[in-house]
Amino acid sequence: MPARKRMPIDASADWTRMTNQETSNLASFLARMQPTLESALAKLAGTKFREDPIGGAKYSRATSIISSAYKRHGQILGRALLERLKDCGHLNVWTEDNFKLSPASAFELQKALPPESYRRISLPYGEQTQVIPIDLIAHDTKSRTIRSYNVKRGNGSYDAGKRRLIFSELLRTQTLLGGYAKSIGVDVDRAEAFIVFYYGLRSIPEPYSLVANDLDEHFQFPVFIALEAVNRQFRDRLYAMIENAP
16 A cells, blocks of 8 residues: 655654653653664674775775664664653553464464454464564553554565565464463453554555554654654764764
8 A cells, every 4th residue: 555654743843842751751761772772883883895896995885884774773663662662651561572473373364354354353372383573562551452563664665475474474463462461461451463664654554554653642652752862863873973984
């Protein structure tokens, strides 16, 4: 489906409307993100590259660093969303490195039901044919929901095979998420799985996908300004690394 364009937002203007408590929370969030940023930038600084006869050493190095930065940025976004939501009072958030996909979830997928139908399927959790990582799981104590999120940059297109894999794993996660909550002793009324395509190029349709402009309303918490603050720091340090190279 066509990507929904993200309208430009002046994050610096939004900052001026934040309360003192919100500003303090954002400073704490940025401090927690520093180890992630420093680690990513250190690895980028050590990027190995092959000098291209046309690009020469300077531009070959810049091209290699930028290419690697795109890949690392997706991981930074996922971590930033997790860390920001730790400041949200009605959410408990964590990562799940080994979410189990069961044979029963594969069987439901083979039925090729309309995507929205999988929101109504709830399977027991525990058996597995494979495991997948989930960037963020959020338990909303106000709405009694559990939601899972994997975070993509969403600034490029996947091929058809990759899109099918992403969507199939998401639908299988959807069928098992309620059972997962029960298995860890979390009582919920609703379970929903999502993928965030931050910059707006959705590889799967709504309602299973979110973009940057959806996040504040979705979480009922100011998320976008915090993630953009991290993006600004990463971008500034990345540019300096490239431009100040000998």
